[in-house]
Amino acid sequence: MAGHRECGGFVYDPVARRVGEYRGEAGPYAMLRPVGGGREWQADPERVRPATAAERLSAGVRAANERAGVEYEMSRPPEPVPGCVECAELAARRAAARARFDWSAETDANVLLRRHRTEHHPPAPVTSTSP
Numbered sequence: 001m002a003g004h005r006e007c008g009g010f011v012y013d014p015v016a017r018r019v020g021e022y023r024g025e026a027g028p029y030a031m032l033r034p035v036g037g038g039r040e041w042q043a044d045p046e047r048v049r050p051a052t053a054a055e056r057l058s059a060g061v062r063a064a065n066e067r068a069g070v071e072y073e074m075s076r077p078p079e080p081v082p083g084c085v086e087c088a089e090l091a092a093r094r095a096a097a098r099a100r101f102d103w104s105a106e107t108d109a110n111v112l113l114r115r116h117r118t119e120h121h122p123p124a125p126v127t128s129t130s131p
């Protein structure tokens with residue numbers, strides 16, 4: 001990470017495969033904090049590198065979605081809701097696309113399933129348990 005040791009700068013950790021805000025060093029480690037806040041993690045300072053503009057943007061969008069309560073993880077395909085006919089149909093469409101190695105159609109089915117889940121199966125509201 002030569003030349004990029006400014007606190008608050010955004011770096012990419014290839015081991016964790018994520019962007020973090022550089023917070024300083026502790027012993028042999030670079031301390032990174034997730035974009036948008038959260039628990040710091042340790043990284044090898046020789047392996048982290050400055051994050052690209054696209055990586056910073058992606059991490060910022062992910063953090064904004066988490067703050068807004070958007071419940072999906074782009075790295076994993078969405079799961080169908082048990083008992084929902086439309087979810088089952090979209091999951092079958094995805095499986096058929098995967099079987100014929102049609103990655104574009106598989107992605108389309110994932111997008112449609114995420115959209116359907118958001119519109120028809122919203123997550124339960126989070127209630128505060130603090131007194």
